[in-house]
Amino acid sequence: MPKFLSKRWYGLHLILAFAYGLVAAGLLAFYVHWSLGLLGLLVLIAAVFFTIRNYNATVREMESFIRTLTHRIKKASDEVVNEMPIGIVLLNEDKLIAWHNPYIQQITQNNELIGENLLDVFPPLSEAKEGDKKAEITYRSRVYSVLIRPEERLLYFTDITDYKELQMHYNEEKLVIGIVHMDNLDEVAQGMDEQTRSMLLTNVTGLITKWANKNEIYLKRFASDKFLAVFDQATLHQLEETRFAILDEVREMTGKNKVPLTLSIGVGAGKDLFTELGEMAQSSLDVALGRGGDQAAIKYKDKLTFYGGKSNAVEKRNRVRARVISHALSDLMLESDHILIVGHKMPDMDAIGAAIGVLKAVHANEKDGYILLDESNPSIERLMQEVEENELHDYFITSEQAMQMVTRRTLVIVVDTHRPSMVIEPRLLSATSKIVLIDHHRRSADEFIADPVLIYLEPYASSTSELVTELLQYQNDKLTMSTLEATSLLAGIVVDTKSFAFRTGSRTFEAASFLRRKGADPNLVQILLKEDLNQYVRRSEILQNTEIINHTAIAKGKEGETYGQLLIAQAADTLLTMSGIEASFVVCRRPDDMVSVSARSLGDFNVQVIMEQLGGGGHLNNAATQIKNTTVEQVVIQLKEALETCQGGKQK
Incomplete structure (x- = not known):
């Protein structure tokens, strides 16, 4: 209430209070003498007269004030709607513009919008999802925040371009720190x-x-x-x-x-x-x-x-790191009550060979150790048959046996993988705080075993078996190995290098030479790697369904059939031997119902980058992935899309 009305209102109340007082005084005066009562009555009549007059004036001024205020509010409302820098659009039931304020005309630079379809006027709004209460659109080089009121069929447009530019400048000026490292400088500079x-x-x-x-x-x-x-x-x-x-x-x-x-x-x-x-x-x-x-x-x-990541890792000629890792590994073994050695799911010859090599190091340090293996597979079947007839069989246990055995003082050594999801028994990784990692694969972008106490990850190495062989050379000067132990490690190297044809450096041959001196049998390696005739025929069936795109071969198995991982990998290797093929991809369903992709290249084509886009990894010229809950055809489509965006490791 305005101050002048408040004062008049309070005055009215005072007059009424005074009148009530006069009535009380008049009654008392009549009781004393009639003349006094008459005088009081006259005063009372005057007070009532002035009260009524004041009340009427107050009512008239109140009505005038309300009329003026209503007019001002209506005028202000009209000015706000018409002149404020916020666009307002009212739609009819057919989503046609029924009314808009003048600011919308400024936004669209169009004076005839009534009856137009909203999406024809503001096409970016078509990207807003049904039920969204807020959207952000770019229209005529400006950015607008759109508040949507579907019940009232109202939209409010607010220009936030300046805010967005300020936010962009703030983000662009944020600090970034980088470290530039010259790879292998000490190795390269040796001899210069x-x-x-x-x-x-x-x-x-x-x-x-x-x-x-x-x-x-x-x-x-x-x-x-x-x-x-x-x-x-x-x-x-x-x-x-x-x-x-x-x-x-x-x-x-x-x-x-x-x-x-x-x-x-x-x-x-x-x-x-x-x-x-x-x-x-x-x-x-x-x-x-x-x-x-x-x-x-x-x-x-x-x-x-x-x-x-276009080149292969440079081989390190200096063995200092291998010696240091070997001695540190011995110390960890001696501090542990027992050692559990675990590889990846569906282990191959490299994983089992490396595990057997680590087990030899465990025995060289006079500790108890065991290798986890739940079930065999075609890629290691012949090796496991040899193990069955050897004392090594006593050192293979299942995952459940390992979980019953593990304690906080148990040393878990993971070989041939660094991804927790790929480990045969991932629960082991959280059951102990002592984890050692030995692997030769390029580090994954999204997965890595948490907080290992010792890491020996060398992408330059041909295989994990090669790394383990070097570690064994520093374990004990009088180290002796059985023929099967040495041959298992050699077989792991032979498989991963494709008989010393790929990723083979001088240290690879040195490791093979050490194993040969320790009793490795090349003839036994050939026996372990012999191929079954039925497998050969099935591989040929896969190769029949091959599509060649820009020197890249993509083969796929039949959707209703399953293929072993070894067979899939062999098919990819075979494709790479064909004339004009620089890279090969084989897509098949495995017995565990996962769709597997094996990728190979001659070196100029980075298949690791392709497989990483599909959730896998590996090396520049040897990589793979496994995908759940999908079909072979869907994976082939994903693979082609990845090749489009990342041709040979060179992303567009």
Whole structure:
């Protein structure tokens, strides 16, 4: 209520109170004397008169005030609806525009919108889902937040372009930390004279510095082979658009000089704390190195993205790491009550051979150890038949037996995989805090065993059997091995190298030579790897259904039939021997009802990147994946889509 009306209202109440007082006084006066009572009556009549007059004036002023206020409110409402910078659209039952305020005309630059279909006027609204109460659209280079009231058939349009631009600038200016690492520098520089080494470092450092200056990156060298890079997210987007071209530049420059020096880059972004960014950059670099180097790993919040990875991991000639790992492994074994050795599901010859080799190291340290194996499969059937006739059979146990045996002091050694979901018995990983990892696969982007006490992951190695063989050389000078033990390790190397044809380095032959001296029998290897005639025929049936696309072969098994993993892998290997084939993919359903894809290449085609898009992994020229709840034909379609977006590891 306005102040002038409040005062009048309070005055009216005072007059009424005074009148009531006069009535009481008048009654008292009549009781004393009639003249006093008459005087009081006259005063009372005057008070009533003035009260009525004041009341009528108050009512008239109140009515006038209400009329004025109503007019002002209506005028203000009309001005708000017509002039405020918020668009309002009222729809009829057919979703045609029944009314809109003038701001909608400014947005659309159209004065004749009544009767038009809403989606014809604002096509981006067609992307809004049924029942959405809010949408964000881009219309005529502006961004609008649309508040939808379906019950009233009303839409409110608010221009949020300036806010979005401010948000974009804020995000682009966020800090990003990267670590640039020169892979294998010490190995490469060995044997070089000082002048050649200095020239190499000068050329590589010059390229990196030029790249940093071009992209406005602050670069600081903090180790002989490492640089700290500080930049913002806008620069990170530019680097991603060029797919971190510095990787190719360094590889091409050093390749001309026959020097296998590459770069690995770890980047942390998307967090506010500098400490978190630094930790993310280091963990990204660890992942990049674990995948063989020559690539950039970008961790944005919790998502990892990779660029590069076009070359195979460079073999390390220095065996210092193998010796250190071997001695550390012995110490862990001696501190444990017993050791459990576990490989991946559907184990192959490399997994079983490596497990038998680790078991030999356990016995060399005079500890009790066991290998987990729930059931055999065609790829290891002949080896397990030999094991059945050997004392090694006593050291194979099932998963349930292992779970009854495991304690917090048990050492679990995982071989030939680093993905928890691939381990034969994943429960073992949480039943103990002492886990050792030995693997040769490139590190997966999304899965890795948590907190192992010892990691020996070397993507340059031909096989896990090769890594285990090197560890055995530092276990005991007087180490003796049975023919079956040595042959199992050799068979694992032979299978994964395709008889020393792929991923074979000097250390591979050295490992094979050590096993041969320890009694490995090449003839027994051939017996273990002999192929069944029926398997050969079934493999030929798979190869009949082969489609060739740009030197890439895709073969698929029949939907109603199941095929063993070994058969699928052999079919992929066979396709690769055909003329004009640079990469091969075989898609079949396995007996466990999963659809498996085996991928192979000659080296120029990165099949690992393709398989990672389908949830798998592996090496540049040897990878695989397994997919649940799908059909062979659906997986083939997914595979072709992955090849379209990532041809040969070069994403478009």
